[in-house]
Amino acid sequence: xxxxxxxxxxxxxxxxxxxxxxxxxxxxxxxxxxxxxxxxxxxxxxxxxxxxxxxxxxxxxxxxxxxxxxxxxxxxxxxxxxxxxxxxxxxxxxxxxxxxxxxxxxxxxxxxxxxxxxxxxxxxxxxxxxxxxxxxxxxxxxxxxxxxxxxxxxxxxxxxxxxxxxxxxxxxxxxxxxxxxxxxxxxxxxxxxxxxxxxxxxxxxxxxxxxxxxxxxxxxxxxxxxxxxxxxxxxxxxxxxxxxxxxxxxxxxxxxxxxxxxxxxxxxxxxxxxxxxxxxxxxxxxxxxxxxxxxxxxxxxxxxxxxxxxxxxxxxxxxxxxxxxxxxxxxxxxxxxxxxxxxxxxxxxx
Numbered sequence: 355x356x357x358x359x360x361x362x363x364x365x366x367x368x369x370x371x372x373x374x375x376x377x378x379x380x381x382x383x384x385x386x387x388x389x390x391x392x393x394x395x396x397x398x399x400x401x402x403x404x405x406x407x408x409x410x411x412x413x414x415x416x417x418x419x420x421x422x423x424x425x426x427x428x429x430x431x432x433x434x435x436x437x438x439x440x441x442x443x444x445x446x447x448x449x450x451x452x453x454x455x456x457x458x459x460x461x462x463x464x465x466x467x468x469x470x471x472x473x474x475x476x477x478x479x480x481x482x483x484x485x486x487x488x489x490x491x492x493x494x495x496x497x498x499x500x501x502x503x504x505x506x507x508x509x510x511x512x513x514x515x516x517x518x519x520x521x522x523x524x525x526x527x528x529x530x531x532x533x534x535x536x537x538x539x540x541x542x543x544x545x546x547x548x549x550x551x552x553x554x555x556x557x558x559x560x561x562x563x564x565x566x567x568x569x570x571x572x573x574x575x576x577x578x579x580x581x582x583x584x585x586x587x588x589x590x591x592x593x594x595x596x597x598x599x600x601x602x603x604x605x606x607x608x609x610x611x612x613x614x615x616x617x618x619x620x621x622x623x624x625x626x627x628x629x630x631x632x633x634x635x636x637x638x639x640x641x642x643x644x645x646x647x648x649x650x651x652x653x654x655x656x657x658x659x660x661x662x663x664x665x666x667x668x669x670x671x672x673x674x675x676x677x678x679x680x681x682x683x684x685x686x687x688x689x690x691x692x693x694x695x696x697x698x699x700x701x702x703x704x
Contacts, residue, residue: 356398357702365666366400367700368675370437370554370596373404373421374622375411376682383414384421386685388428390678390692395429397696401465402429403437403534403554403675408476412622419452426460435465437536437554441494442470442477442487446514449494450501450521457526464527465552467534468495475630489513499584502530533584534592540566547573550585554594554675557638557649560668567593567670594673595665598680600652601694602687609645612652615681616641622681655698662699 356364373387391402404421407413415421418436425434439449457464470491471477474484482490493511501507507519525531534552535542546553547570555563574591577583585591600615602608620639627634644650651661666674676695679688 357700359663359666359702361667363666363670363672365671366592366673367398368401368403368594368673369394369399370403370556370675370677371405371679372407372412372622372677373415374619374680375414376618380414384424386688387679388424390685390689391425391432392428393689394692395432398700399432400673401433401435403435403465403467406436406438406440407473407626408443409479410476410622410625412625419456422456422464423459426456426463433463433465434460435467435531435534437465437467437534438469439467440471440477441468441498442482442490443480444494446494446497446501447507447516447519450498450507451523453498453502453531454521454523454525457531458523460526462526464531465534466531467536468498469536473626475626475632486513499530527587529587532588532592538562538566540569543569544573546570547591548577548580549583550574550577550588550591552585552588552592552594554592554596554673556596557644558595559647559649560595560665563595563669563671590672592673593671594675595669595671596675596677597648597662597665598650598652599658599662599676599678599691599695600650600683601655601658601691601698602652603654605653605657608652608654608657611683611687612645612650613641615683616644616650617681619681655694658695659699663702 356366358364404415404418405413406418408416422434453466470487477487478484490513493513497509497514500509501521502525505521507516507521509516532552535546536554538555538558543566600608600612602611624635648661651658662674678692
């Protein structure tokens with residue numbers, strides 16, 4: 355059930371996850387995360403989104419499709435999907451079939467995020483020239499959509515070629531699972547808006563997000579009735595904002611514990627950039643600045659409630675996405691945090 359803002363906007367709630375490495379075995383990490391998702395499945399969360407990353411402590415789930423197939427079997431209500439599949443790393447024909455499998459295994463709960471990959475050093479480890487990412491992404495997405503919309507795949511391009519391949523497994527959802535693209539680049543807004551593509555921001559101010567989403571809404575309204583847009587079945591696109599969230603009984607306890615967890619998360623996300631001797635994400639280590647700007651939300655239930663609803667009201671979003679398990683937050687404290695969020699934050703009010 356969606357919550358509602360003071361101006362009558364319906365708000366959905368989501369969860370984002372990198373599934374980071376910690377001192378536990380991957381088996382224990384998976385078990386703990388599935389327990390958290392079994393709880394989330396019984397609440398009013400719309401979707402669980404998972405990142406794709408490789409050869410980095412930022413993720414022990416480098417195969418989002420395999421991981422989400424386990425999620426699908428342990429849940430029955432919450433939707434799920436990669437945010438995003440790194441398209442340059444996939445043969446599109448194989449990915450078409452994987453997407454259809456996941457859509458059926460989840461009985462139509464798949465949300466399909468696509469992207470080119472933000473870390474050049476990551477794709478380079480697969481023998482891909484990082485400069486080819488934009489072109490590979492565009493062509494792979496074209497092939498993916500052809501395969502999801504047609505029973506026979508034909509394509510002739512720079513990177514991929516297929517001729518008269520019959521696709522036996524079709525999507526559960528018609529015409530295909532909803533498409534997502536995560537971007538804070540305003541140049542991508544017209545393409546996303548014209549096609550009704552769902553999107554989300556992270557580490558952006560509420561004012562920045564509102565500027566983007568106001569432009570999105572303006573363009574989307576002009577193309578709302580276009581029959582050939584990518585997300586043709588969507589009544590209204592999801593426009594989300596993602597925040598790391600940590601809730602403890604008091605502000606002091608929450609901030610102290612979040613500070614240590616943030617250092618661990620920053621080490622993880624900077625790992626591949628460090629390999630490439632890049633300072634691109636070093637600014638993330640400034641925990642106090644991010645906390646002050648409410649780009650990290652940590653505090654007591656009341657403090658977090660105020661900041662979450664302020665973000666919703668000021669940014670114009672219709673979808674708030676929380677990261678509950680991040681850095682070295684122990685499983686039991688991530689569970690405490692999400693329970694506080696469900697009980698104290700999601701209902702809204704004063």
